[in-house]
Amino acid sequence: MNIVALQWDSIWLDSTAxxxxxxxxxxTLFQSNEKIDLLILPELFHGGFSMQPESFAESVxxxxxxxxxxxAKKYAVVIVAGVGQKQVRTNCYGQQALFxxxxxxxxxxxxxxxxxxxxxxxxxxxxQQTYIAGHQPKMVDIxxxxxxxxxxxxxxxxxxxRQVAQQVKGMIVIANWPDxxxxxxxxxxxxxxxxxxxxxxxxxxxxxxGNGLNxxxxxxxxxxxxxxxxxxxxxxxxxxxxxxxxxxxKVRKQFPFLEDMQNL
Numbered sequence: 001m002n003i004v005a006l007q008w009d010s011i012w013l014d015s016t017a018x019x020x021x022x023x024x025x026x027x028t029l030f031q032s033n034e035k036i037d038l039l040i041l042p043e044l045f046h047g048g049f050s051m052q053p054e055s056f057a058e059s060v061x062x063x064x065x066x067x068x069x070x071x072a073k074k075y076a077v078v079i080v081a082g083v084g085q086k087q088v089r090t091n092c093y094g095q096q097a098l099f100x101x102x103x104x105x106x107x108x109x110x111x112x113x114x115x116x117x118x119x120x121x122x123x124x125x126x127x128q129q130t131y132i133a134g135h136q137p138k139m140v141d142i143x144x145x146x147x148x149x150x151x152x153x154x155x156x157x158x159x160x161x162r163q164v165a166q167q168v169k170g171m172i173v174i175a176n177w178p179d180x181x182x183x184x185x186x187x188x189x190x191x192x193x194x195x196x197x198x199x200x201x202x203x204x205x206x207x208x209x210g211n212g213l214n215x216x217x218x219x220x221x222x223x224x225x226x227x228x229x230x231x232x233x234x235x236x237x238x239x240x241x242x243x244x245x246x247x248x249x250k251v252r253k254q255f256p257f258l259e260d261m262q263n264l
Contacts, residue, residue: 001143003038004029005239007217007232009207010048010176013055018046019067029238030075037143042174042205043082043118043152044101049176049209051130053099057084065104065112073110078142080105082151082174101131103149103174105140114140116149120157127153137164145169145245152176155188155202158195165196166258169248173202176209179216186218193222197252199243206234224251 006025011017022041029036043049046064047056058064064083072079085100101121105114117134121127137160138149148164152175161171171192177185185204193200199222206217219232221241230241252258 001037001145001243001245002035003040003201003221003230003241003243004036005040005201005203005219005221005230005232005241006042006045007204007206007219007237007239008042008045009237010042010045010205010209012048012210013050013052015046015056015058015064019064023067023071025237026071026075030077036075036077038078038080040172040174040201040203041079041081042203043103043176044084045082045205047084048205049125049152049213050211051126053084053086053130054097057086057099060085060087060115068104069106069110069112072106072108076108078105078107080140080149080172080174099131100134101127101151103138103151103172105142105149108143114138114149116151118151118154119160120153122153139164139168142170147172150174155185155192158192161192161196162261165198165261168198169245170199170201170243171196173200175202175204176215177204177218178213182216182218186220189220190222190226190228193224194226197224197255197258198248199223199245204232206232206237224248 087098101118103116116138119134146168147170148168150173189202203219205215216234217232221230230239232239
């Protein structure tokens with residue numbers, strides 16, 4: 001499986017500008033003859049990690065979703081991307097907008113095949129006061145192989161990953177993980193791969209956001225043995241890697257550690 005991770009430098013709170021930039025970048029990427037099976041964008045790529053989702057979050061069938069679906073179909077590639085979404089509910093007090101930090105997946109036919117809602121909201125930034133948390137994992141079939149989706153702060157909670165470990169061959173973590181805790185990001189990605197004996201793909205943003213936080217990228221593709229197969233520094237817009245998913249079964253058969261895990 002050939003993977004491209006786009007270390008997106010999000011244009012702050014501007015979905016339209018981000019989509020225009022994305023369409024141009026993807027067109028450039030696919031000018032080469034190399035096959036790309038999976039393309040991944042960071043958390044909330046079309047607005048940045050903001051507590052002002054009313055500025056960029058959209059309905060579940062909004063412009064960002066439709067554009068991603070169209071790009072997946074046009075270039076025959078699976079796309080996973082972080083999207084801010086909202087749902088409007090009516091109650092006795094009137095209408096209320098509920099916001100969600102989600103990872104969406106689209107297959108190469110342009111069909112949405114998964115929507116994962118971030119389970120662990122980042123309390124340090126009071127994310128729980130703005131977004132609604134998810135309560136269950138989400139697995140997605142990517143070209144015949146099962147992957148699990150996670151978002152940023154989820155990475156600090158190994159029990160979320162253990163819950164699906166035996167059912168997947170890979171885990172995708174999209175993030176806006178700032179430079180002040182970069183070492184944690186890289187260490188935890190390796191740990192999740194080693195302890196769950198599967199591929200872990202972590203995709204972080206680069207640049208500076210509207211809150212003045214800096215991001216160093218550090219997107220990684222890690223093997224089931226904890227080997228870093230690809231790494232992106234703060235200057236790289238994208239990283240590429242080819243993974244052999246058969247390695248998961250080989251590693252698990254050689255070192256059957258997961259069989260000794262207590263039932264969750």
